[in-house]
Amino acid sequence: MTETIHIGRDALQELPELLKNRAFSRVAVLVDENTLHHCYPQLKRHLPEHDLIQVKSGEANKTLQTCEHIWQRMTELNLDRWSVLVNLGGGVIGDMGGFCAAVFKRGIFFVQVPTTLLAQVDASVGGKTGIDFHGLKNHIGVYQEPQAVFIDPAFLQTLPQRELKSGYAEIIKHWLIADKDMFMEQRHIGLFTEDWEGLIRHSVNIKSGVVEADPLEGGLRKVLNFGHTVGHAVESYLLEQQERALLHGEAVAVGMLCEAWISKKHGLLSEQELSRIETFLVSVYEKATLAEQDIQHIAQLALQDKKNTKSTINCTLLSGIGKAVYDQPITVQEIIESLRYYTLL
Ligand SMILES: NC(=O)c1ccc[n+]([C@@H]2O[C@H](COP(=O)([O-])OP(=O)(O)OC[C@H]3O[C@@H](n4cnc5c(N)ncnc54)[C@H](O)[C@@H]3O)[C@@H](O)[C@H]2O)c1
Numbered sequence: 373m374t375e376t377i378h379i380g381r382d383a384l385q386e387l388p389e390l391l392k393n394r395a396f397s398r399v400a401v402l403v404d405e406n407t408l409h410h411c412y413p414q415l416k417r418h419l420p421e422h423d424l425i426q427v428k429s430g431e432a433n434k435t436l437q438t439c440e441h442i443w444q445r446m447t448e449l450n451l452d453r454w455s456v457l458v459n460l461g462g463g464v465i466g467d468m469g470g471f472c473a474a475v476f477k478r479g480i481f482f483v484q485v486p487t488t489l490l491a492q493v494d495a496s497v498g499g500k501t502g503i504d505f506h507g508l509k510n511h512i513g514v515y516q517e518p519q520a521v522f523i524d525p526a527f528l529q530t531l532p533q534r535e536l537k538s539g540y541a542e543i544i545k546h547w548l549i550a551d552k553d554m555f556m557e558q559r560h561i562g563l564f565t566e567d568w569e570g571l572i573r574h575s576v577n578i579k580s581g582v583v584e585a586d587p588l589e590g591g592l593r594k595v596l597n598f599g600h601t602v603g604h605a606v607e608s609y610l611l612e613q614q615e616r617a618l619l620h621g622e623a624v625a626v627g628m629l630c631e632a633w634i635s636k637k638h639g640l641l642s643e644q645e646l647s648r649i650e651t652f653l654v655s656v657y658e659k660a661t662l663a664e665q666d667i668q669h670i671a672q673l674a675l676q677d678k679k680n681t682k683s684t685i686n687c688t689l690l691s692g693i694g695k696a697v698y699d700q701p702i703t704v705q706e707i708i709e710s711l712r713y714y715t716l717l
């Protein structure tokens with residue numbers, strides 16, 4: 373990976389150095405209304421003269437329409453190709469800001485300053501940028517590394533508990549695919565930990581190790597997608613029905629349960645391991661209510677997954693707690709059955 377990742381309470385102090393050394397022509401900061409209020413005052417102290425670009429928060433706004441607004445503002449601000457966009461926010465801001473920067477005038481620089489747990493442990497690392505298209509998750513996007521990532525756990529102090537839990541799902545995912553001991557040790561204490569920094573470092577190490585080995589997802593990187601074949605389908609489907617929408621990590625938690633069940637069905641995971649995963653995830657996440665007709669629609673959406681080849685759904689499954697295998701063909705019918713299993717938990 374080419375990006376430098378700074379983690380810790382003094383991470384932002386490294387930002388002025390980068391901005392000075394690279395002599396960017398202009399600096400713009402992308403915020404939503406929440407990061408403007410809670411996070412910008414802290415960031416501002418570390419920035420030279422800059423402009424703000426503000427968008428509305430939330431997954432429902434990770435769209436082409438919002439990109440148009442961002443590109444319009446970039447144009448009005450006369451950003452040239454030696455400008456830098458500082459993405460201050462969660463995964464929505466990071467993914468969308470990264471994408472807008474990567475294609476504006478064929479590419480300006482960007483920096484990630486993640487402010488949610490989810491973005492600090494996952495979204496800010498690895499160079500996947502993009503937006504949703506007609507409700508399909510990250511359907512349009514490019515791989516582009518930021519200049520650097522600055523992860524300050526102090527931002528988490530204002531993050532709502534529901535958002536913390538959502539981010540925690542990606543931490544659990546990292547344990548399930550790569551660290552059995554960490555998974556087995558947790559007894560729901562993670563959410564109330566004082567040591568966010570330790571958990572963030574651990575997750576970032578797992579993710580960046582995988583990304584370094586396979587930055588463009590030719591193979592190994594697909595392990596990071598565990599829980600997402602079903603998870604993205606659930607997230608896309610419920611996003612259309614505003615009041616039922618799940619956060620990304622909540623949907624991934626549903627996806628991890630379903631894909632663990634499919635792993636067991638394929639003889640890759642033991643009954644005991646499945647039951648351990650079940651107990652833990654059900655203790656952290658509230659069950660989503662899914663009717664049979666929801667299940668049928670969700671399963672069809674998995675046909676749009678980016679890991680698929682022709683009409684084969686290639687899923688990442690677990691071959692034990694702490695071990696993942698990618699490119700495992702699964703069927704729509706198995707997704708339906710796994711979602712039925714989920715509803716009965
Ligand atoms: N690129 C990747 O590798 C990758 C990885 C995982 C997830 N993602 C994407 O990330 C997105 C989810 O990111 P997210 O969970 O960060 O959601 P988000 O960006 O929507 O942020 C969640 C909410 O928290 C608010 N917020 C942000 N920081 C805050 C703070 N410090 N205090 C108070 N409020 C704050 C935001 O305004 C928003 O309302 C999804 O679109 C998902 O697809 C991308």
Ligand SMILES: O=C(O)C(=O)C[C@@H](O)[C@H](O)[C@H](O)COP(=O)(O)O
Binds near residue numbers: 498500510
């Ligand atoms: O970085 C990756 O690779 C991941 O799969 C991490 C996921 O947590 C993340 O949600 C990612 O955006 C999903 O990628 P996609 O290619 O399935 O859209």
Ligand SMILES: [Zn+2]
Binds near residue numbers: 494542600620624
């Ligand atoms: Zn994810």
